[in-house]
Amino acid sequence: MPSVEAGAPGPLTAMSPIRLQFAQKAFIVAGGRLLLVRKAASDPFHPGRWEVPGGRLEVEDDLDLDDHIRREVWEEVGLKIEPGPPFHLWQWFMPDRAAPARGARIRVVAAARRCRPVTVDAVLENQDSGDHLDGCAWVPLERAGSYDLIPSLRPVMRAFLASA
Incomplete structure (x- = not known):
């Protein structure tokens, strides 16, 4: 096996950089209904698809x-x-998106959590512009799996519904 000089680019340094982030998603149930949110047409990844509320950890603020x-x-x-x-x-x-020219990616590791609502009147007025949400709905549990979910959430929804 050929050696690599210290500091010289090797096979691993030629790969695109990957940053790690942590996220949580809230599966909120009230009265046999699950709260889903719909991505707006402006969402760069999943316009019009549904998911549950949640997002990435702000390391210095949370x-x-x-x-x-x-x-x-x-x-x-x-x-x-x-x-x-x-x-x-x-x-x-x-x-x-901070380094698109280099082909950089973010690996998001996420945890899904069951959450109990203290309030139930959902509104979209507090969202950050990066959330890209344009709707929310309390959906009967038996119908939640039939919504057009973002792809990464589909197996999580199946696990949730199987245990609900």
């Missing part, structure tokens, strides 16, 4: 994981929640 999921749900749908236990872990990759 105090802990419960604080993180509460903040995400409040920003996206204006609900107060009581975070419950995680029930599923998964990952996905997405382009890193």
